[in-house]
Amino acid sequence: MSHGLPSVAETAQAVRSGIQVVRAEVLPRAERAVGIARARWLFRAFRRGQGVAAYGPVSARNDGHAELGDRLTFLGGMMPTSVACYEGARLLVGNECHFNYGVSLEAWESVQIGARCMFASFVRVSDRDGQRIAPIIIEDDVWVAHGAILLPGVRIGARSVVSAGSIVSQDVPPDSLAMGNPARSMSLDLVAREATGS
Amino acid sequence: MMMLGLGPTVARLKLRRCESVGLIPTVWGRVWIHGGGEIRVGHRVVFDARMAPIELHAQKGARIVLEDDVTIEGGSSIEAQSSITVGARSRLGMWCKVLDNMYHPLRGNRHSRPQSVPLVLEEGVTVGSRSILLPGTHLQRGVSVAPGTVISRRIPAGVSVGGSPARVLRRGEAR
Numbered sequence A: 001m002s003h004g005l006p007s008v009a010e011t012a013q014a015v016r017s018g019i020q021v022v023r024a025e026v027l028p029r030a031e032r033a034v035g036i037a038r039a040r041w042l043f044r045a046f047r048r049g050q051g052v053a054a055y056g057p058v059s060a061r062n063d064g065h066a067e068l069g070d071r072l073t074f075l076g077g078m079m080p081t082s083v084a085c086y087e088g089a090r091l092l093v094g095n096e097c098h099f100n101y102g103v104s105l106e107a108w109e110s111v112q113i114g115a116r117c118m119f120a121s122f123v124r125v126s127d128r129d130g131q132r133i134a135p136i137i138i139e140d141d142v143w144v145a146h147g148a149i150l151l152p153g154v155r156i157g158a159r160s161v162v163s164a165g166s167i168v169s170q171d172v173p174p175d176s177l178a179m180g181n182p183a184r185s186m187s188l189d190l191v192a193r194e195a196t197g198s
Numbered sequence B: 001m002m003m004l005g006l007g008p009t010v011a012r013l014k015l016r017r018c019e020s021v022g023l024i025p026t027v028w029g030r031v032w033i034h035g036g037g038e039i040r041v042g043h044r045v046v047f048d049a050r051m052a053p054i055e056l057h058a059q060k061g062a063r064i065v066l067e068d069d070v071t072i073e074g075g076s077s078i079e080a081q082s083s084i085t086v087g088a089r090s091r092l093g094m095w096c097k098v099l100d101n102m103y104h105p106l107r108g109n110r111h112s113r114p115q116s117v118p119l120v121l122e123e124g125v126t127v128g129s130r131s132i133l134l135p136g137t138h139l140q141r142g143v144s145v146a147p148g149t150v151i152s153r154r155i156p157a158g159v160s161v162g163g164s165p166a167r168v169l170r171r172g173e174a175r
Helices: A008-042 B007-014
Strands: A058-062 A065-068 A081-085 A090-093 A104-107 A110-113 A124-126 A136-138 A176-179 A184-187 B026-034 B038-041 B046-058 B063-066 B071-073 B077-080 B083-086 B097-099 B119-121 B160-162 B167-170
Touching: A008 A058, A065 A081, A081 A090, A090 A104, A104 A110, A124 A136, B007 B026, B038 B046, B046 B063, B063 B077, B077 B083
Parallel strands: A058 A081, A065 A090, A081 A104, A090 A110, A104 A124, A110 A136, B026 B046, B038 B063, B046 B071, B046 B077, B063 B083, B077 B097, B083 B119
Antiparallel strands: A176 A184, B160 B167
């Protein structure tokens, strides 16, 4: 009995575990590989590091000096992400940054982004607002949440959080939370521990 | 399609991944349904996604409930990690974002998932376009939310709010 063919239940179990392995292990790697290949084409005009991956549509344009770091991720969604670096401008993006869908990154003079930053969907970063052009500096480990807008001349300190929907018009010190329109900053130590981030 | 009277049938086909769909659903455009969670759609719900797709994301074990006569416009995304309820006769404008989880904690390891807070929109709520409803939001009956508002609190019945951070614009009549 036990030396015969595996029973239907055993076969089904084996197939199910096989599918699970494919879902959990193989598919993400395959998607990453496709994303890297797509990014290599989309960002062909950029100086870029290793392992830049674009999972969705990205409209990229470089007429100036744009450098992307290693292991960046551009996620796909309902809106394409756009990265633009215009003539004479400088756009630097650090390692291991994550960009969700619909992010708009525009450099007319200078935009610098540090390592391990996270940009949520519909974030707009532009160093020109129609009146002035001023450089934007975003330091390491910054998290910019959904729908936030960074105005020209802003410097966001390391490990800071820009909350959802805020419009940042002044500098944000390191380790702080910026929220509202115009954004006010408060130290992250003062934010309640049990808060769910609101 | 509408001329042939196939609208509800096509809509039902587009909403096939929902747990239950009520009478006469209307779907214009694309509705993306992601995740392994449970999505319940009430009677006469309208998805108007002609300008941009609507995204309904319910994580496994999570639940999104859209009650009767809800209207959702294009570009809105509802992402549930535990539970989101949208009450009867509510209206969600374009490019709204409804989240019951912040996805990243403010401090500590940014890649761990914080706790989610079930989010409730009661009956007759109107949410303007580009509004963001963060975890902790509880809109009571008949609240109206101005476009572009960011909310993370309980808003009492009949009040209209706007701005970022949200403040009261007008108090409704006591009911």
